[in-house]
Amino acid sequence: MRKVLCSLMVCVLFLLTGCSGSTDPQGAKSGPVTITIWHDKEDAVIAVLQEAVQALEPEVTVLFEKKTGMTESLKLVGNDQNAAPDMYFFAHDKIGVYAEMGILTPITELLGEDALAGYVPLTIQGATYQGTIYQVPLYFETLLFMYNKKYMAQEDVPATTEQLYSYMQRKTKYGHYGFVEQHSTPYYAAGWIHGFGGSLITDAGVPCLDSAEVKAALDYHKKFVAYMPGETEYATVNTLFMEGMAHATIAGPWFVPTVRAAGIDVGIAPMPVVDETVLPLAPYSGIQGLHVLKVQTERKKDAIVKVLQVLMQPEVSVKLAKVSGCAPAVESCYTLEEVTADPLIMAMKQTAETAIPMPNIPEMDVMWTVAGDLLTNVNMSGQDIESAAAAAQKKALELIEAMK
Amino acid sequence: MKQSPEKKARKKAAMAYLVSAPSLVLIFLIVVFPILYTGYISFTNMNTYHWFNFDFIGLSNYGRALLVFDSGFLSALLMTVVWTAVNMALQLMIAFLIANLLNVKHLPLRNVYKTILMFPWAMPGYVSILLWKTGMFNSQFGLLTQWMEDISGLTVRWLQNDVSAFICCTVVNLWLALPFMIMIMDGGLKSIDRSYYESATLDGAGPIRQAIAITLPCLKPIIGPSVMITLFTTFKQFDVIYLMTQQVGSQTGAHIHTIITYAYENAFITNNYGYSSAISIMIFMMLIIFAQVTNRRSKEANA
Numbered sequence: 001m002r003k004v005l006c007s008l009m010v011c012v013l014f015l016l017t018g019c020s021g022s023t024d025p026q027g028a029k030s031g032p033v034t035i036t037i038w039h040d041k042e043d044a045v046i047a048v049l050q051e052a053v054q055a056l057e058p059e060v061t062v063l064f065e066k067k068t069g070m071t072e073s074l075k076l077v078g079n080d081q082n083a084a085p086d087m088y089f090f091a092h093d094k095i096g097v098y099a100e101m102g103i104l105t106p107i108t109e110l111l112g113e114d115a116l117a118g119y120v121p122l123t124i125q126g127a128t129y130q131g132t133i134y135q136v137p138l139y140f141e142t143l144l145f146m147y148n149k150k151y152m153a154q155e156d157v158p159a160t161t162e163q164l165y166s167y168m169q170r171k172t173k174y175g176h177y178g179f180v181e182q183h184s185t186p187y188y189a190a191g192w193i194h195g196f197g198g199s200l201i202t203d204a205g206v207p208c209l210d211s212a213e214v215k216a217a218l219d220y221h222k223k224f225v226a227y228m229p230g231e232t233e234y235a236t237v238n239t240l241f242m243e244g245m246a247h248a249t250i251a252g253p254w255f256v257p258t259v260r261a262a263g264i265d266v267g268i269a270p271m272p273v274v275d276e277t278v279l280p281l282a283p284y285s286g287i288q289g290l291h292v293l294k295v296q297t298e299r300k301k302d303a304i305v306k307v308l309q310v311l312m313q314p315e316v317s318v319k320l321a322k323v324s325g326c327a328p329a330v331e332s333c334y335t336l337e338e339v340t341a342d343p344l345i346m347a348m349k350q351t352a353e354t355a356i357p358m359p360n361i362p363e364m365d366v367m368w369t370v371a372g373d374l375l376t377n378v379n380m381s382g383q384d385i386e387s388a389a390a391a392a393q394k395k396a397l398e399l400i401e402a403m404k
Numbered sequence: 405m406k407q408s409p410e411k412k413a414r415k416k417a418a419m420a421y422l423v424s425a426p427s428l429v430l431i432f433l434i435v436v437f438p439i440l441y442t443g444y445i446s447f448t449n450m451n452t453y454h455w456f457n458f459d460f461i462g463l464s465n466y467g468r469a470l471l472v473f474d475s476g477f478l479s480a481l482l483m484t485v486v487w488t489a490v491n492m493a494l495q496l497m498i499a500f501l502i503a504n505l506l507n508v509k510h511l512p513l514r515n516v517y518k519t520i521l522m523f524p525w526a527m528p529g530y531v532s533i534l535l536w537k538t539g540m541f542n543s544q545f546g547l548l549t550q551w552m553e554d555i556s557g558l559t560v561r562w563l564q565n566d567v568s569a570f571i572c573c574t575v576v577n578l579w580l581a582l583p584f585m586i587m588i589m590d591g592g593l594k595s596i597d598r599s600y601y602e603s604a605t606l607d608g609a610g611p612i613r614q615a616i617a618i619t620l621p622c623l624k625p626i627i628g629p630s631v632m633i634t635l636f637t638t639f640k641q642f643d644v645i646y647l648m649t650q651q652v653g654s655q656t657g658a659h660i661h662t663i664i665t666y667a668y669e670n671a672f673i674t675n676n677y678g679y680s681s682a683i684s685i686m687i688f689m690m691l692i693i694f695a696q697v698t699n700r701r702s703k704e705a706n707a
Contacts, residue, residue: 075455079456097452100452100453101452101456103455182653184655185652185653185654187653229543230544230559231542231543231544231563231656233653233654234654236538236542236545239544239545240544362452362453362675365673365674365675366673369652369669369673372652373669376655376656377657380655380656381564399670402468402671402676402679403451403452403674403675403676404451404453
């Protein structure tokens, strides 16, 4: 009996200790180093990176691991030397959260102050949190104004929002829509708010949902919503455009290959300018790049720097832009013909002049939900803008307070 | 040497614990430990700004959590009770009806029906919910919308107002939950001795009288635990209501909140784990009290 009990205890202890993983620090060994990079990207993008880092083998081997739920995983193991990756490849919008958690290494500590001097300013703006750069940008994406050339003639492509409205009034009938967008999703509606000179939140983390600019944008935007379908989530909007039932839309570059595969002759145009403010719709931009985990930096610094330097080469950026449908982060790429000849990339570069990087401050985490509620209440539930904005502002302040 | 009866009983009990030990350890790791850890976190200031260097802050989070239990929370609580009552009543009635139909004598293709009825259970809930949302209720492409347009010429936005969204969510929840209840009731019906019905038929009792006097009393103790499990699953429902009406990027305009969706929108998105844990523990305590009350009532009814 005692023997059985002892065996059981040993099994339980084995199970418990087994969960803690290996404690062998790789950095203590000399010789080849393995760098692990978590990502959430498609295979074609990773193939470009993998090909580029092969030059470092056998001294440095880079292992790309696709992770679902990466942002949550990083919160759980971001400071665990045995479980955390060395780097991760993701959009810039979580930088503030991870920087506050203390799991990121400033890029300038690894590469020096001037290493990112030749980058598109928008990308550096996105990679910076409280004056420190935490990301090596690889490429960026912005929303684009897309239209179906079969239905929208070149002369009908709206230069201003009033022209767009007029087009919607004329063409929204018999199951067709002149223009559709995800009107109640903050990521998409932010372009309209920025077009009125407003924003969802300041750099200091103060919500602006009841500001005059936001209310003016919501009020103006409502008349466009009246000519769009009731539900305008991702699937509905994209399906309407792909089936030729929507003549124009605002969508990300990732949508273009799907649209082309569906046989749509798609055109890309600059964002319409708001007549009242003479500012273009200025969408959010996402900057995709590499972030380095602090917990691994000390023992693998040299290898990490080598990997970053290889992946920062302009030719890698160009290849990445081609396969991802996004725009290179390195400014010098825009002198190359293969980049300038690509209308999609150049449209994004043009939009980048006015686009705004998604806020990377931790407070933004709650703003997506609160701003989404505000947009839904105004656009879909018909609530009064004044009271809905005041309620949203109050809720945003409460939630931001609750974060601390 | 002969062992005393007490020693024998002790040995038997020890052996019972021993063979159960692996399961108990697993239950501890999977169920008990997370609850205890959540309780521990609820006494700390673990949040984005104190992720790894959090401190013990006593009952502060509980004090702040009480602020979440405002008028919005009370209406969410009321909605949760209505949601649970409506869903449970419908589930029991429909499952009872279908299980009885499945047990009709000489029913052809019985196993085919059973397989089809089990199908929603085999599908991941997330997929089922989104299929219903886009495939049935979508105002552009939904099958129900198109039928409605053909019949009345009206475009109905099923998920836009609270009442119709509540009904739609109930339909989806029934779709997801009925297979389990039907299976349990089907098993229960099969376990009832047929001689009761034969005697009742001889005594002149009709099908309804037989159902009230024989089937229901016999089923009650069999399906009791399953009903209890379903009751709690329905009470703490999150997926159906959130994915159908509140998912960021595809909100529909309806404002139906259960206590869990309300807590999610008012606390969990803040990344303040201490604060969110305190709310979780308080909801957990509410569920424990609810379980105790329900158990006591059930025992009293059976006594």
